[in-house]
Amino acid sequence: MSESTNPVVPAVPLDVAGMTSAERARMPLSLDVVKAAAEQHGVCTRPILREVVDLDSGEVRIVGVRCNSTQASKCAACADRNRRSRMAQCREGWHLDAEPVAERHAPNSDQVGLVTYRADLTAEYRRAAAEGDHDQVEDLREGIREADADLRAEGVRGNLPSVERDPRPAPARSTRRRQDTPNLPRRKVSKRTVGREFAGRYRPSTFITLTLDTYGPVTSEGAPADPGAYDYRRAARDAVHFASLVDRWWQNLRRVVGFDAQYFGTVEPQRRITPHAHFAVRGSIPHKVVRQVTAATYLQVWWPDHDQVRYAGDLLPVWDTRQSGFVDPDTERLLTPWVDAVADLERPAHVATFGPQVHSKGILGGTEESGRHIGYLTKYLTKSITEVVDADTTPRLADHADRLASELALTPCSERCAVWLLYGVQPKGVTSRTTPGHCKGKAHRRDTLGLPGRRVLVSRRWSGKTLSEHKADRAAFVREALAAAGIAKPDDTTARLQWGPVQPGDPHAPSRAELLMHMIAQRLAWQAEYQRAQAVLTHLPPPRPDVSATSPVAA
Helix, strand or coil: CCHHHCCCCCCCCCCHCCCCCCHHCCCHHHHHHHHHHHHHHHCCCCCCCCCEEEEECCCCEEEEEECCCCCCCHHHHHHHHHHHHHHHHHHHHHHHCCCCCCCCCCCCCCHHHHHHHHHHHHHHHHHHHHHCCHHHHHHHHHHHHHHHHHHHCCCCCCCCCCCCCCCCCCCCCCCCCCCCCCCCCCCCCCCCCCCEEECCCCCEEEEEEEEEECCCECCCCCCCCCCCCCCCHHHHHHHHHHHHHHHHHHHHHHHHECCCCEEEEEEECCCCCCCEEEECCCCCCCHHHHHHHHHHHHEEEEEEECCCCCECCCCCCCCECCCEEEECCCCCCEEHHHHCCCCCCCCCCCCEEEEEEEEEECCCCCCCCHHHHHHHHCCCCCCCCCHHHHHCCCCCHHHHHHHHHHHHHHHCCCCCCCCHHHCEEEECCCCCCCCCCCCCCHHHHCCCCCCCCCCCECCCCCCCHHHHHHHHHHHHHHHHHHHEEEEEEEECCCCCEEEEECCCCCCCCCHHHHHHHHHHHHHHHHHHHHHHHHHHHHHCHHHHHHHCCCCCCCC
């Protein structure tokens, strides 16, 4: 059918003057229209203003940079961009046929100098501490903090040695396996990360799903059949320690298969609001081995007992300046320090295990099935945990989420969690600014429901690149395509730029609507350039002037 059979009908102008005030109030605001246009063309709707100074020419500009949000409810364009980058990262590392190369940089002179400076500060600190010179101790401690920050800024990874020496050694824990779990065969783990090749051309990989145990019967909608009998305490603790349990599972798997198995995984809630993880694993792993490792994996949490809350309501521990710690409000006795609370534990406070249901499936690279599983891995990455859970919520399921959130509010999430004060234990790093029972950790938030940490789990040798490097590869591909088509962009890599925040009330700062409209125009220009480059490289006729929102992204 030709275009002439579907003529474009011009819009009828609205009679705004003849409208009532109520009808005019329902009309969209100009900013809402601009935001809708930005979303249609894949432009960030919450750009952050930054001031850029060219140190060579002295030119000062105010530009908008993407917010890089990972949730579509905050910024659909940035969330979709992040999801696509994750999909590319998963695809690139899943079916590699050669070992990824990730060479570690040699220490430079600045890093070596900072480490030497920190070593001198540490020696002076310990000398001053031994002599009782408290003023110098404080000054040296601040200097060591600054040196550590400078080392981090220089790109130094790993833990730096603490300047405080604990006079008591860490309590020894038995490494003997529990009698109620099966033993696992153990092999020496080689550095190989690429799976075996079969029949001279097939290199299959694996898709695995791990799920936590049951805490009571649930209905088809995911709500407990009997909320009073549902084990919310164990469900909350399993959710908090889920990431550590997954780490232990990978440790066991590598010891069984004998090579450094690599993975790309995502953590999502089930319908019953229990976390489970999907993993794309490089290499073929038999289902029997997966089930064996899952059944034998457990995590013992050697923490103080936290079954009974000792302080609640108006009766809370108070800070005592003289004793430098929290004390009982009635007896003024110092609460048990963390090192004393974990010194003589006879049994773990909690043991986390996986449920009997485990799914694994072999996948061949380059097939339609592998593409479907990559989409399945990343389909919820643009939504928060609450959005996934509350998508089709019912009153019973909402009550289930509230009960779990209430239990998570009383479940310590780490050794530094302020919730420990409710159980009469002073956590590590406690100060006068600590509020008993109020921890800012993600595990206690209603929008995470016990799923702390990252939603995406990627092993270090998955593709040999970080997510930022994968994004840089996409940008480099576009630049190379533009250069090959003769549409070269100016090279600003040698410019010396200084970035900084825009001061409130800056008269040169554009309004949000103006900034979004500029970014829309820039986006359309980039897309048109990329389409012209594709047309030149593929010897196709040039595209039409109008640019669709689904056109390839140029940056």
